[in-house]
Amino acid sequence: MKSSAAAAVIHAEKLTRTYTLGGARIIGIDAVDLDIPEGELVLLKGVSGSGKSTLLSLLAGLDRPTGGQLTVAGRDLIRASGPTLDDYRRRVVGMVFQSFNLMPTLNVLENVCLPALLAGRPDTAVQSRAVELLEWLGLGARLTHLPGQLSGGEMQRTAIARALINDPAVILADEPTGNLDTRNGAVVIELLAELSRSSKKTVVIATHGSQADKVATRRIRLRDGRIQ
Numbered sequence: 001m002k003s004s005a006a007a008a009v010i011h012a013e014k015l016t017r018t019y020t021l022g023g024a025r026i027i028g029i030d031a032v033d034l035d036i037p038e039g040e041l042v043l044l045k046g047v048s049g050s051g052k053s054t055l056l057s058l059l060a061g062l063d064r065p066t067g068g069q070l071t072v073a074g075r076d077l078i079r080a081s082g083p084t085l086d087d088y089r090r091r092v093v094g095m096v097f098q099s100f101n102l103m104p105t106l107n108v109l110e111n112v113c114l115p116a117l118l119a120g121r122p123d124t125a126v127q128s129r130a131v132e133l134l135e136w137l138g139l140g141a142r143l144t145h146l147p148g149q150l151s152g153g154e155m156q157r158t159a160i161a162r163a164l165i166n167d168p169a170v171i172l173a174d175e176p177t178g179n180l181d182t183r184n185g186a187v188v189i190e191l192l193a194e195l196s197r198s199s200k201k202t203v204v205i206a207t208h209g210s211q212a213d214k215v216a217t218r219r220i221r222l223r224d225g226r227i228q
């Protein structure tokens with residue numbers, strides 16, 4: 001194995017995801033080779049339908065490849081069993097979505113603690129880490145508020161805290177600024193950049209926009225499921 005591959009947090013070889021729909025074969029991701037080292041902030045770009053969400057879903061362990069190899073933080077996602085993938089999703093990756101995906105009936109603190117409680121971590125340690133993260137994100141005064149009482153930017157910062165609660169090696173973000181105004185979008189991008197710079201998180205952002213261009217360490221352009 002080459003040294004770049006050995007150091008990579010994300011390593012894909014001939015990674016493929018095809019769909020069969022009404023007898024037709026549709027290509028989501030087509031034999032993609034990829035090595036992403038620790039601490040990089042990578043942008044996935046490409047027109048609608050080029051495969052950005054498919055690739056993110058494969059990296060997130062939300063979807064299964066139909067071919068190739070995929071290793072993230074030393075975990076083989078091709079051979080992983082269902083329970084192993086559940087554990088991977090809880091501990092290795094943190095997800096940030098365009099529509100925030102917060103639980104509307106849980107307050108900010110409860111939303112952030114949820115993935116850690118699901119991972120079986122003790123309540124008191126989880127609470128203090130959640131408060132620490134929320135204070136770092138400027139939400140220390142909003143712990144008991146419900147998502148519906150927050151602005152879009154505050155909801156996305158809550159979602160970032162939730163993504164970080166289990167200290168994942170990799171943060172995956174699908175259009176994280178898509179529902180935010182320019183100012184709040186810039187704050188979210190700067191937070192993700194800070195996580196890659198200071199905490200050495202590997203951050204992968206799928207986006208149509210140009211807001212993250214200046215903080216990216218690498219840009220990957222997809223077309224018809226292939227890296228251009």
Ligand SMILES: Nc1ncnc2c1ncn2[C@@H]1O[C@H](COP(=O)(O)OP(=O)(O)OP(=O)(O)O)[C@@H](O)[C@H]1O
Binds near residue numbers: 020047048051
């Ligand atoms: N569940 C599915 N069944 C069939 N085809 C699918 C499915 N999911 C994705 N595809 C197809 O795979 C290709 C890549 O889709 P994908 O959603 O990854 O693109 P994208 O770049 O994320 O697009 P967008 O920017 O619009 O979100 C498209 O041709 C899409 O129609």
